[in-house]
Amino acid sequence: MNNPRFFAVGLLLALFVVTSAACGKIRQPEGWASPAVSDSTAYFFADKDRFVAVDLDSAKAVADPKSTTGATLQPLLWQFPSNDQKDQDAYSFKAVYTQPVRDGDTFFMASYDGGLYRINAPDGRGERIATQADIKGKIVAGPAVAGEYLVFGTTEGHLYVVNKNNGQLPVGWGKTGKDLGKGIWAPPLVRNDTIIVATMAGEVRAFGLDGAEQWQKRFTASGAVADLALLGGDSIFVPTLDRKVYILDAATGAQKGKEFVAEDWVWSTPAFAGGVAYFGDFSGKVYALDITTMETKWKPYDAGHRVKATPVLIDGVLVLADRGPVVHFIDAANGTGLNAVPVVNAGTVRAGLTAAGGKAYIATTKGRLFVADPVKRSVVEVGVGGGK
């Protein structure tokens, strides 16, 4: 830098770097909570900060004026936050990664920016739960309901239990929860008042509601565990980011059989039936794993794109959405592809699918909802319009 022209070069360099950086695509939190469906109402995130309820009753559908294919719009029942709430900090949230859990007439959900919310399912009126907990980190994992309590973990590795009605902390749990040392990304499981939780260090542990450790020995996987599922009530499905899947005994935490090695990251939970777990990995392969023998039932099905979303099994047909997104209908008996329907201009699919009324509901990252019919092997959008 002994010449003024180097100053100019340096300046250009810096400007170029800054410009490139500014133009760069840095992924912001979008959320991937699955839709919930009950009593002909679908609840899903129409945006990363807007939770809506839509009436699925076909009799209430109106024609979509923009559609050239005769598509219809379903009435919007409510949205949270509602129009009179949305500009208030108390109701604002950013990205939700775990399906809001329904407890009676109330939905509970946790947002990435550390908020806990209670929403009334019939009318959508909701509020932030004021809690004594000093939440460290961001919430991807949870909440799960354990009796009177909500259980959730944070990306900084703290596991929290708070009273779902008043946000109070139960005995045995500190204000900053239980520090498990590494991030908690997998939604905690609740089984017989036992909380089962996994960390990105690969540990799977069990705690009682009093905070006491339940298993004699915690399980340690070889890679990070970003998801967790309870299979048939007595087994735990433990997928890892280093391509493995373990099955644990839910009562003791002991590993059952050998681990299964997939082709790429497994960051998804399975559809489960008849002792077989159906899931996909990031290479796009879909497996049917017999959790007793830890052998695959059929040759992996190639979806072609990364699979993050949990599939559903409806009447022997595995319905799965990849990141294309393409919705696949696969014969669960032998792994044969029955149909593959691309979903265009709707973003991608990371949220798990939800089965209800013999159909599969699929939420996309652009906040759109689709319904897949395993009988017709077709996919139709549930348009939202009218209503409140």
Added chain:
Amino acid sequence: MIGDAFTLVLLDPMINFLVILNNIFFGSFGLALIAFTVIIRLITFPLTRRQLHQSRAMQTVQPRMAEINKKYSDPKRRQEEMMKLYREAGVNPLGCLGPMLLQFPILIALFYAIRQTLPESPEALEALSAHLYQWTYIQHAVPINEFFLGIDLKLAPNEASSYLSPAWLFVVLVGATTWLQTKTTVTTVTDERARAQQQMMAYMMPIMFAFFALSFPTGVSLYWTINSLIQIGFNIVTYGLPALKIEPLLKSPAPAMAPALAARSAQPQSVAQPAPEPRTPNGPGRSKRQNRRRRPE
């Protein structure tokens, strides 16, 4: 297309290399970044040596350059004489640019590599899978611990929750090391204007880089700081540090002068001088503008 090539050739190897270094250095991404900087400097050492070599050579021809500046008012002629001088002295005035230009792709790739390797959101962690090689040694490392000495390496200081965040320390470090780097680059500039520009540069560069450090992930600032410290070391070894009476340790020979120039340098100035320009009404080697500037009001 360019983006794909950038990802395949530069970004992905850099991400995987950083993850490997992270594993080697006990899961500390900060140490991995420091090791990465040192390795990059080792790889580019031949270029750095050439740059220092050229800088020293430029110093040796500075008196002759001053002479040419003084003697010729016609810019075209002056340029010709300068080029002749460079050619005879074996100096390339752009020779110092190599290592600096190399910083372009490295900085850009490092910016993205840190953003990808230390993801800010679950979506970004998911995207990281597309960049990692399918080696068990690498896959085991995910997710990478983003903290180094209590500093979140993925966050930029202006994203920090408080002005007391240690991330702000890196803004100061980037500015200070850039300033030191400039100050340890000893140059002999005879032209007043060039000296003024150099003075300005010595203060502007650190301010500018400190300003950019505000919005860069702290990991990039760590790279820049270590990189500057290494360069300061090279500068001291090459030029010494007159302020502290430190002599240059590396006595790298100046590039071999062309025999004609060497002979001219050895002869008395009157013999070595090139044919003088015809005297102008403004005086030899002076333009009207230069005279106007020097004339008292």
